[in-house]
Amino acid sequence: MSPTKVLFFGATGYVGGCALTKIFLDRKGDEEVTVLARNPQKAEKLEKYGVKTVIGDLRNAELVEKLVSESDIVINIADSWDTGIAKSILNGLKKRFEATGTRPVYFYETGIGALIDDARGNVLSDVIWDDTNVEQMASIEPDAIHRAADLAVINADEEGYCRAYLIMPSAIWGKPQTKLVEDGIQNPHSVPVPTHANIMFDIGHAGVAGKGISQWCHIEVNDLASLWVTVYDAVRADPDGTRVGHGADGYYIAENGQFTWMQFGEACGKALHAVDPSKSETVSSYTPEEEAKHPMVRIWGSNARAVSNHARNLGWKPLKTVDDFLGSVLSEMERWMKDGMPLESQLAQMSSR
Template sequence: MSGTKTNFFLTGATGYIGGAVLTRFLAHPHADTFHFTVLVRDPKKAAKFEELGIHAVVGSHSDAHLVEKLASEADVVIATADCDDLGAAQATLEGLRKRHALGSLPIFINTSGTGVLADDAKGMHVTDTIYDDSDADQIETLAPTQMHRNVDLAITQADVEGYVKTYIILPSTIYGIASGRFVDMGIQNPHSIQIPALISASLDRGQAGMVGEGKNLWPNVEIHELADLYVQLYDAIVADDTTGHGRRGFYFGASGEHSLYDVGKAVGAALVALGKSKSAEPTTFTQEELGKYFQGSAYLGSNSRCRATRSHSVGWKPVKTTSDMLASIQPEMEAMIKRN
C-alpha cells in the first residue's frame, strides 16, 4: 500500500450499491487511513462528495483513458457500476497492470451478479442446480455466454497473469431502500432494480404480475447487508493474503431465497392495501406485457440458485431473511407512488 493512506478508486458511488458500499467504508474503524477517489458524471454531485473529503473526478466509466489513469493510482479498486461493461473492466485492469509495474500488487473487487447463474425457465419450473461459491470447479462449468461471464473471465485471467489480485462479489436480488448521508444529500440512488421493475409493471397493469407460473427461485440480499460483504471481504484480504482470489475469488451476496410467485403475491397484497387493485393474486404477464415492461425478456422468470459458503468464510453474517424481503415490498411501492 502507498504511504500512510490506502488509495481506493470506486466506481458507481452515486448508485444503489456503490453509495451503500462507500458509506460502509467511511464508517470503518480505519477510515482515517483510507483515501477514496470516485468517478461521477454530475459536477454538482462531485462537488458534494468533495465537501465530505472524498476526491471526486467528473467523467464516465466509458472514458477508458480516464478509468485506466485512476486505476493506475489506486491500491484498491472497487467497481460497482455496470457489471457488463467489458471495456471499463479492461481499462481498469490495464491501469492496475501499470500500478503493479511500480512495485505493488493491487486489489480489484468487482461487482458481478448471480444473473450469471440464470437459466431459461420462464417461470415454469424450479432447478435443482445450486452453485456454491466455494466450488471453483463448479463455477468454471458456467458457459462464457452467460450474463456477466465475459467480464468475470477477463478479471480472473488478470489474476492468473499475476499483476493483480481479483475478487468478484455477485449480488442476488437486492432489496430495501438504501439510507445514509449520501441518500440524504441527494447524491445516491436509494432504489434497487428488479423488485421495483416488477412493482412498476404491476402498478401500471392494476394487478400483480409474474413470468409464467412464477415457480422459479432466486436468492436475495438486503442492501446494507450486501455492503457489509464488501467491507468483510476487504478486511479478510488485508488480514490474510491467502483469502480466495482469482478462480477461488467468487463471493455470492445471498442470504435468502424466494419464488417469483411469492414476490408477486406480496406485490399484490401491497396493491390491495394501497387501493391500487382489487385482487392480490398475481397473473402471468402476456407476451405483449413482457415487451412493454421488460423489453420482451422473460429474465425475471429464470432460476438462479446459490450458496454463499465462501462469503460466510470471510466473516460475513447476514441476518435478514426472505420474510424481510417480502416485508420490504409495500414500503418500496409507497416510495415509488410518492416519487411518481
C-alpha cells in the same frame, strides 16, 4: 507511511453508496479515497465527507486507465457488463503493477444474473451454486450475463498483475441506511420492486412468468454492504493473497435465503392493491403479449439458487430474511411512488447486475 490509494466507481449508486459509507465514511483508516463522479453537484457534496473526487465518466477510457494506474485498490460497483470499461480498468491495473511491482487489488461487483437459466417460471432447478466450488463456478456458460467481463477480470488475476475479488449479489432490496441518501447523493431505490411495479401499473395486474415456481436468492442492501466490509477487511489483512480466495476462487455470492417468483408476485399484488384499490391483488401468468412488451419478465422467471459460503466463512452474518424481503414490498413501492417513480435509475442499475 504513504496512504493506501483507493479508487471508487459507483459511489452515488444504490449499492455503491452503502459500500462507500460502511467501508470508508463510517470509520477512518489509512486510505486516501478518490471517487469518479459524473455529477459536479454530487461530487462537491461527497468531498465534504473527506473523499477526493474526479468529474468524469467510466466510458472515458483514457481517464479511467490513468486513475486506475495511480491506485493501490480499485472498487468497481458501477458497471459489470461493458467489456470496454473492463479493458480500461484492467489496462490501468497492469500499468500499476508494472510501475510498482506490487499487484493492485481489484474489487468488482458482478451479479447473480450470470447464474440464471431459462426456466420461465415453470421449473424449480435442483442446481445450487456454491461460491467455494471453483469447478462449479468455472462452469458458468460463456455467454451468460456478465460473463465476458467476469472472465476478463479472472484472467487478469491469473496473469498475475492484480488480485481480483468478485462480489456477486442476488436480488437486492431495502432502504439504504446512509447519510448519502439524506443528502441527495445516493440513489435510494432498489431494482426488483420498481421494475415490477412499473410493469404492474402498465398491464394492470400482478404477474409471474409461467407457474412462478422458479427461485432466486435475495439480499438486503445493508447486509450486502456488511459483506463488502467483511471481504474488504479480510483482503487488507491478507497482503500476500494466500488466505482469501481471489481470481477463479474469488467469487463472493451475497444471499440470505431463497424465494419463489410466485411469493414475490403475491407480495407485489397485495402492494399494488394497497396503493390502488381499483386493481386486483390476484396474480396471473404474463401473456405472450405482455412478455413481448416487457422482456425483463423472462429473467424474473429464471432460477438463480446459490449459497454464500465464502463470505460466511470469513464471518459475515446477514440479518434480513426472506420474510423481511417479502414484507418490505409495500413500503418500498410507497417510497418509490413518493419519489416520483424514478424508473430510469433502476433500469440503469440492471446494467450492473
